[in-house]
Amino acid sequence: MPLVVIGINHRTAPVEIREKVVFAGEELPEALQELTTVPGVRESLIVSTCNRTELYCVTDVDTSILVNWLAGWHELSALHLETGGALYRLRGTAALQHLFSVACGLDSLVLGESQILGQLKDAYRTALSQGVTGPYLNRAMQTAFAVAKRVRTQTRIGANAVSVASAAVSLARTMFERFSDHTALLVGAGETITLVARHLHANGLRRLIVANRSQERAQSLAAEFNGSAIDLDALAAHLPEADIVVSSTASPTPLITLEAVKAAVRARRRKPIFMVDIAVPRDIDSAIAELQDVYLFTIDDLQNVVNENLESRRAAAKDASQMLAAETAQFELQLKTLHxxxxxxxxxxxxxxxxxxxxxxxxxxxxxxxxxxxxxxxxxxxxxxxxxxxxxxxxxxxxxxxxxxxxxxxxxxxxxxxxx
Structure with missing residues (x-):
């Protein structure tokens, strides 16, 4: 009895469709139990994230039955899901290769990202706790986790930063040997700045200061990382404390002026400042790039880093794909011997x-x-x-x-x- 995958993801469907078939965490156990009652479904697992919803089933039923179940659970028509080729159906070897590819981050929005592996493990734990997996899925999932680990250790699929936030922190690491002795000043409190804060914190940053127009949002972000929050009006006063400055706001004019940075450099006694301006229009006066002891990078600089790293990941993905093909063949051979x-x-x-x-x-x-x-x-x-x-x-x-x-x-x- 083969593995079957029914699903939609970021490649096949826009968010307006993806959001309609998401399984909330609290409804997942009930959904798994109901899915396994579909005649002919022996084992099941559901993966549901912001970028994908997939049913993994060990079954010999026609895939349209699973499509109808998925649509019915969400009170949609099957036709709605299949509009524009949003839904894909995979069986046997193709389904197994897809599972391994997902686990390795080869099918992710950000090539080689590792978050999906954790999400896949969570989905498996939920299915396991509901008793809806069996010999095939248990073996397939454990193999997928092992393959993902091998791909990450034997290729450079996840070695380089491929987001603006991670690229900014990677550039900072070229200047500072470690972050445990340094202070970062983040201007803004949106998604990108939040990601920068997480990357800095994960790398052992000593101190974090968040400046934002909304004090409430600044305080909320700073509290997450034991940092402190300030008003935008206080930027100039706190610049001398910052070794790292990253800014991303929607301000129509620069928030960090040439005069303020000159004063900060004097106060720091020529101790260097690493600055990244992710905003468009720019938050940091471009003339600051001419100052000694200040290293200013823009969104274009970061995008170049991201593009280079993506090329590196794509090259690694080719090696990973060859490994997956071999692992899939080996897994299917083991299954045959089990018979x-x-x-x-x-x-x-x-x-x-x-x-x-x-x-x-x-x-x-x-x-x-x-x-x-x-x-x-x-x-x-x-x-x-x-x-x-x-x-x-x-x-x-x-x-x-x-x-x-x-x-x-x-x-x-x-x-x-x-x-x-």
Missing amino acids: AVPAIRQLRDEADMIRDQTAAQARRMLAAGRDPREVLEFLGATLTNRLLHGPIQRLRDAAERGEEHLLETTRALLAADPSE
């Missing part, structure tokens, strides 16, 4: 039972005083006859019924020459 396990176990159990019965007879013969050589002859002949009796009888029956395929299979198992 033989019950038959092998039955064969061994029967052989063990015959061995134990025959050995017990031999021990009784020895206890009765029979010649050991006679007992050994009995043991060898009887064990051989009993082990081969069933297979030989079945082969004779097969020959009588003209089942040549069974005879050919037996020759192959015994490595016999078919011409003999």
Whole structure:
């Protein structure tokens, strides 16, 4: 029974469609239970993030049944989901390759990002806790996690910054050996500045100051990282404290002036300042770039870094794709061998039972005083006859019924020459 994937993501559907099929965290357990009641669905897992909603099912039912279930859960029509090719359907090898690709970040909006792996693990834990996974999904998910780890350690898929926020922090690291001795002044409190704050905090920044027009938002962001908040009017007064300045606001005119930075440089006794202006229009007077001991970068500088790093990730993605192809083939080969396990176990159990019965007879013969050589002859002949009796009888029956395929299979198992 193959793996089937039904889903939409950032590549196939705009946010207006994606947001309509999101599974909220609290409804996910109930949804998993209901999905598994669909006739023919043996195992299931649901991944739902801002960029994708996907059903992973082990089933042989027609994919339209799963599409109808997904649409019905969200009170939509299946036609609405499939408009413009928003929904994709994958089965078997293609579905498995997709799972591995998602785990490695190769199918993400930001190529090689690692957040999706954590989201995938959360989705698996939820499905596991609901008892809706089974041998296939358990093995597939564990393999996907292992493959993702191997891709990250053996390629450079996640080595370089590919967001403006992470690129800004990466540039700062080229100037400061460590952040634990430094102070950052962030101007603004929007999404980009929030990401910069997170990256700086993760890299051990000593102190954070947030300046914003809205004091409430500044205080909220600063509190998240044990920092302090100031008014925009206080920027000039706090500039001398800042080793790192990152600004991203919607101001129509520069907030950080040439005169303010000159004064800050004097107060810092020529201690260098690293500055990044992410805003358009610019927040930092462009003339500041001419000052000694000030290193000013703009959004264009960062975009160049991001583009170079994306190229590096794309090159790594090619290596990763080759690894995924090999891992997929290996996984499917292992699955095929699993089909033989019950038959092998039955064969061994029967052989063990015959061995134990025959050995017990031999021990009784020895206890009765029979010649050991006679007992050994009995043991060898009887064990051989009993082990081969069933297979030989079945082969004779097969020959009588003209089942040549069974005879050919037996020759192959015994490595016999078919011409003999």
